[in-house]
Amino acid sequence: MGRKSKKESETPFKETFEPLSLESKTPATVVLLLNSHEEDILVKACEAIHTFAEKGDENKVCLLGLGALEPLCKLIAHSNRLVRRNAFMALGIMATNGEVNNALKNMNAIPLIIQKLTPEEDGVVHEFATLCLASLSVDITCRVQIYTNNGMPPIIKLLTSPDPDVTKNSLEIIFNLVQDYKSLQAVYELGGIPSLLELLKSDFPVIQHLALKTLQCVSTDKDTRKTFREEQGFEKLMDLLHNMHLTDLHAEALHVVANCLSDSETLQLIHNKGGLARLMDFVLTPHTPGIQSTAVKCLTRVAQSSDSRTVLHEQDVEKALVELLSVVDDNVKASACQAVAAMSFHPASKDSFRDLGGLPVVVQQLSSESSALREAATQALSSLTHSNKLNALAVYETGGHEALIQQLCDSSARTVANSAATLCNMAEQEIIQSSILSHGGIQALVEPLKSKDSQVLINTALCVAMLACDNEARAKLQKAGGLQPLVALLHSNNEEVLQNACFAVNVCTGDTSCAVEMCRLGALEILQEVNRSVNRRTSFSKLAMISLLNSNLSVKYSLTGHLASIDIITSGFYDVGKACLGQTVLTLEELSKQPVNQHRAIIVVNTATDHRETVDMPEERQPSQSESEISSKRGRITPRKKKEKDKQCDEVQEPRTEKQQSMMEDVSLQMLIKEARESILPLKDEKEQYAALARLVSEAMGGAVAIEKLHQFQWVLHHSELRFQLKSNVIPIGLISKGIYCHRALLFKCLADCIEMSCTLVRGEYNRTWNEVVLFRENSNNQRSSQPRRYIVDLMHQPGTLLAVDTPAALQYQTI
Template sequence: MGKKVKKESETPCKETFEALPVVGKTPATVVLLLSSPEEDILIKACEAIHTFAEKGDESKVSLLGLGALEPLCQLITHNNKLVRRNAFMALGIMATNGDVKSALNKIDVTPLIIDKLSLEDDTVIHEFATLCLASLSFYLYVFSTPIISSFHIYFYILQDFSDLHAEALQVVANCLSDSESVQLIHKDGGLTRLMDFLLTPNMPEIQSNAVKCISRVAKSSENRKVLHEHNVEKVLVELLSVADIGVKTSACQAVAAMSFHLSSKDRFRDLGGIPAVVQGLSSESLALRQAATQALSNLTYNNKHSAFAVFEAGGHEILVQQLNGSCPRMVANAAATLGNMARHEIICCSILSHGAIPALVEPLKSTDTQVLVNTTQCLTVLACDTEARAELQRAGGLQPLVSLLQSYHKEVLSNTCFAVHVYACEESAAVEMCKHGALEILQEINQSVNRKSSYSELAMISLLNCNLSVKYSLTGHLASTDVIVDGFYDAGKVCGLLILTLEELFKQPVNQHRPIIVVNTSTEYESYIKKKYFNGLF
């Protein structure tokens, strides 16, 4: 090539290639060689770029900046097989970087890659072409004809090249995101072929990726109906019993997705799938436990028979234990499932007997929104009797419950207000919540245009009905159903949001304000008042 008269210009990366058998050792020089008319140089240049790109993301971005993508995209269609192979290897490694993915998407190289998936080409090319598409498939338009055609090629590859199964299934999973593409594949028998891979013996990676395809397909109601017609539930129940943890986890995720279809819930239960999911709750794998709790949450939602199936399998006891876990997602799912199950009296009593309410106190202090939504909802459902409501008070749960009234998340606030309404049925609980400032917070909420709701008004009414003195101070009147007893006091119209108890009022010095009227009909109560507040002065 001759000697250079001028020095090489500066490049974004100063690192050099190791033992490059062509003229030029810098990345910029090698990128220039991708335009060479000599096949030997092209082969070696692509190989060098592949080696350099394997060093990490910094190298991939450097090559992107030097303009390596466009010539590589052209070289994957070169007549020379070795040039094509090395170009695909370089492109496949580079495509794993996010910046490179975006750039490739703009170039629209997908049709060229798909064109090289024919069985006449090299298996190495198939491998790296698959790697490219697996990386790019999140960016692809699934409605385009080339992508739909690629499914047929991939299913063909799945039948002849076992070493490419996992990668090819990953591409299929990434692309199966809408009902139109699923319907096209379904008409051509693609779903039937996909189902065959779910039970591929001794190939857990293939099974796991095949199940991920099912989960992706099951995102829409129309697709769930198609899968249900293919009896996918039977296959998933079988996969719940395999030894591989990854396959079990993927199967639980697919069960969770399919459980949005009502008939699928019933079929999973009839096939004995629920006890298998419950077993996943005791796994050492956090991912499997998370997937199992999500599946049970979906299976038991508005489904009495599934709730009883979980109960009979002993799932409620394990779920109560999981409320103390450190994983917010799992805690949220456990609380949701217990809430779904507790709507049935027999199950509710058993859940309470295993200490569910004390276990829910810690989740009330969580910063995770979904944990708070599910926990407050579960507490409300569990408050089925006086003992259950008193248990939350004994466990110290009323203070964190009142604190959640300050939340600006709409669903958390609504659930909390309703929980306050339910637990305020117990006078002692209502009094304690008032001591923690529940009335003042609710007053503030009900004066807000954005935060006020029917739930906040209901909570306020419930607290006032258990504290008639405060109710009279705030509203200036009592209802005909309100019955005052000893200890009722009239301190006049309250000023601001501060509501003082009788004990706090007694501690104030005598002043020019109007006297406080206290209802006292018994000498026994009079003696109690004198002893407690006036220290025998009377």
């Protein structure tokens, strides 16, 4: 190149370049420019990033990966107004992406963003700053940061912004914030309620919806409702509800209305101003089914308190609900049934529904194909019949009990629970109870007893208790397999389930067969465990245990070692010995199947006089000829009865048919009973009666045995011989001719019970067992004393002697 001329060299230089236009197609380059010191470059770089980020989430994630977030967070505080605005635009758009939002949480940008919500700031900054906070406020930690950095006041002020985007974003932030109670309170404290109500008039549906959703949250607070009421909030909502051009807002508006009416004070004030009447008109006005259903649900929420139910009753809400039960839509009818259930907690409402003919209409819904409607109908019937016999009768007269029995097999647990509860309510009346049983009601409860749902179990167990009123009903339950799941409920840790299960067990023990079966299923062991638990035992579990034992005296005696005077021994009683705590007591049938062993014999009482009353034994255990021989060889009855006894023994020896597969009649015991009736009862003196009975027992079991010769009394060998001859561990008590304390006391109790004399049976240690009797002593003038005294009956050493309780002689008799 040629050298420049001197003239050219004299041309003066300019100090700066002309402004350069910035163009770049590389995002990385633009991100780097965010660190520039040139304001014009920063403005254009932020603008470019905003434009790039608007095109989609991929671009936003790309910018995040290039490190755009950190410089943007710094630029939102830049001194240049235009830089701040463009930086907020870029940051706000990027923050709508989830990944960017998560990264932004850790940059402590919230205080900086809140600082730019001042009235002096640019409207665009407000728009994108609130957009950024709306995205962040979804997170609970960010909500706390916004609240603690005093973000609520400026955000609430922005609700009145002329820019709808700012308003929308601010509403979103507030809606997210009011999920926390402190922020909820701040809304009404900072005067946000009027602004929220004013936004209901917005031209933008999205703003109206957000305002209603926010009002729905804040109106759950009592103080907020007071401010809402002062601002004529309810009236404004009713105006909105009656505006048929705003039907898309009606559902959300009704939720706010329900909150407003949830406390009695607000409800009464609104009622006094005619607001409740307007609401009832709206409920009955034909709308879309969804809106009408929501309106009825609003009434249901209002009816949750007793004061509110009273006000609604005064407004004749029952009439409106009965009308709604006849509409076509199932959802509306289901909502109406739920409202009926809620209102039925008000006694007068129950009667109103009956008088208005509402009960048959509710019963009709049980045949609906809609599961939700059937569930709601059973809920209504459960409430309507609770403690109301006339309503229960009305349901019965429409055949409601039959439909309810069918609902017990429904797939909905709520439907089953409600049906069981209703049947339980109805079963309080005998005529309805009989009809329920005749239609298979108690059998239908068996499957629900196996449910995993607590409320189903609570209601079903109680219903079983109500229906198992007689032996026929209990037999039906047992035949249907209901006892096993009922006993299984005793394991429940749910207090109500356990309580009602114990109640049902207590009722079912009225039938001996059921009691024996429940014992076989382990009910006693479970109840023992329950009653040992401080936390689980109740008066119900104790009562069930007592009833179960009283219905099975054999088990009671084995477990407790005590039979009271009111515990009457009957045919089939057996003494298996002392059972340890928690040990299962086998049935007589199970014991009789065991091979002969070296354990103590099981003593059985059979007072039956014909085979129809005998105790069933397993088929393989045939009465042997030895049994008859043993009975005939005893020879221990007094001479005047000897011939009669021999005659009966001969009868026992006659061959038995196949049908008579049962334990042989205990002829010797029957003769002893007859002897006791004939020789003991005629005696006038009660003391002499006990003494004579004691001598009879002693004579039957080997006579008196001196204490010092007790070890020579070979009762063990005798019992072994009996078991060998009978080929069984089970020995009828009448066949024992050598018995000690435990055998004689059992025989004494048996005979005393047969001839209606009173005594107890108490098991001690080491085969010591005794009977206690109560006698009134006579004074010197042969007058009966009012103070009774208890005596131990000596059956072993000086038979017939009555030993006063707690005396040395009595204690010696009771212990070794």
